[in-house]
Amino acid sequence: MDGRDMEMWEWCHEIPKIELHAHLNGSIRDSTLLELAKVLGEKGVIVFEDVAHVIMKNGRSLPECFKLFDLYHILTTDHETVARITKEVVEDFAAENVVYLELRTTPKKNEAKGMTKQSYMKAVIDGLRAVDTVDVALANSDSSTDYCLEPSPINDTQGRIKRKKIYVRLLLSIDRRETTASAMETVDLAMKLKDYGVVGIDLSGNPVVGECQTFIPALKHAKELGLPLTLHCAEIPNRKEVQAMLGIHPERIGHACFIEEEEWRRIKSAKIPVNLLASFIMLHPCSKHPVVLCTDDCGLFSTTLSNEYYLVASTFGLDKGQMFQLARSAIEFVFADNGVKQALRSIFEAAESNAIEFA
Ligand SMILES: CNc1ncnc2c1ncn2[C@@H]1O[C@H](COP(=O)(O)O)[C@@H](O)[C@H]1O
Numbered sequence: 567m568d569g570r571d572m573e574m575w576e577w578c579h580e581i582p583k584i585e586l587h588a589h590l591n592g593s594i595r596d597s598t599l600l601e602l603a604k605v606l607g608e609k610g611v612i613v614f615e616d617v618a619h620v621i622m623k624n625g626r627s628l629p630e631c632f633k634l635f636d637l638y639h640i641l642t643t644d645h646e647t648v649a650r651i652t653k654e655v656v657e658d659f660a661a662e663n664v665v666y667l668e669l670r671t672t673p674k675k676n677e678a679k680g681m682t683k684q685s686y687m688k689a690v691i692d693g694l695r696a697v698d699t700v701d702v703a704l705a706n707s708d709s710s711t712d713y714c715l716e717p718s719p720i721n722d723t724q725g726r727i728k729r730k731k732i733y734v735r736l737l738l739s740i741d742r743r744e745t746t747a748s749a750m751e752t753v754d755l756a757m758k759l760k761d762y763g764v765v766g767i768d769l770s771g772n773p774v775v776g777e778c779q780t781f782i783p784a785l786k787h788a789k790e791l792g793l794p795l796t797l798h799c800a801e802i803p804n805r806k807e808v809q810a811m812l813g814i815h816p817e818r819i820g821h822a823c824f825i826e827e828e829e830w831r832r833i834k835s836a837k838i839p840v841n842l843l844a845s846f847i848m849l850h851p852c853s854k855h856p857v858v859l860c861t862d863d864c865g866l867f868s869t870t871l872s873n874e875y876y877l878v879a880s881t882f883g884l885d886k887g888q889m890f891q892l893a894r895s896a897i898e899f900v901f902a903d904n905g906v907k908q909a910l911r912s913i914f915e916a917a918e919s920n921a922i923e924f925a
């Protein structure tokens with residue numbers, strides 16, 4: 567990286583950013599995974615050396631990703647660990663100036679650990695409350711906070727130490743492997759936890775597994791209850807699933823790699839925003855369509871949101887004004903209420919003159 571690239575990389579780190587597509591278990595620090603694997607290795611549950619090798623490997627195919635998730639889930643099966651990884655993931659996003667994070671996770675049952683979907687989510691919320699390196703604005707009632715009155719990170723040029731603040735909202739994921747009843751349970755849990763910052767439902771999981779008729783009723787149920795939907799759509803070619811998904815009018819979709827002409831027309835006319843990683847934008851036929859840059863699984867893919875911004879800027883030759891606008895445009899697609907959107911607009915406004923001055 568030359569001096570100019572390095573300066574752009576740092577600028578991408580400094581500007582405020584919004585992360586709308588991050589899976590909790592895909593965003594765990596490698597150091598934490600290794601530590602958890604070591605403990606399970608000592609207990610004889612896994613062979614540490616084999617697992618360490620897989621965790622540290624760079625570059626993975628989609629099927630390898632899903633094998634790895636099964637491994638991660640073995641490492642994170644108790645409440646304490648779920649709370650720990652949540653705390654760390656939020657701290658890591660805040661450290662790179664993410665000011666609003668929608669963190670998604672699949673509520674899990676594990677009888678051996680006395681875990682229900684609800685107690686899993688309690689552990690996630692405990693993790694959010696345990697964050698101590700930054701301030702976390704969690705429930706909807708927090709939206710009137712005065713973050714916008716404080717200098718944004720990019721303003722702080724005098725070396726003053728100041729606490730960062732991050733708005734966090736939660737999305738409950740339905741895994742394609744689940745039964746309809748289990749998916750329904752997740753939707754009902756999301757409704758129950760609205761006051762704790764749950765703002766919507768995600769559909770994810772291995773795209774080669776399952777049949778859409780099992781989860782579509784639960785997504786329709788969520789829609790009827792007024793919960794916004796964000797769906798993993800067309801990660802692999804699957805016409806039937808894409809048609810069924812578009813039929814329920816999701817508020818956002820992720821990936822959208824294998825979309826037919828006619829489906830694109832539907833997505834464009836309904837103005838459904840698409841969440842993407844930088845590497846996917848490069849392949850994507852969706853110019854002029856609302857796009858939000860995201861990490862998906864920053865642990866698994868060894869990336870950060872700042873890095874994804876840098877990749878887009880350097881690959882497409884976008885300037886700082888265009889990159890700042892890309893970051894700011896995500897505000898309109900967050901699932902949080904208008905109070906939070908207004909606070910985010912103020913954060914970006916306060917940061918803008920400094921950010922563009924650097925240009
Ligand atoms: C790479 N693209 C992807 N496509 C589809 N689903 C994905 C995904 N990345 C992650 N997940 C979903 O998120 C779970 C891990 O986080 P949680 O245990 O929920 O916190 C995975 O098991 C998978 O269901």
Ligand SMILES: [Zn+2]
Binds near residue numbers: 587589770798820862
């Ligand atoms: Zn995803």
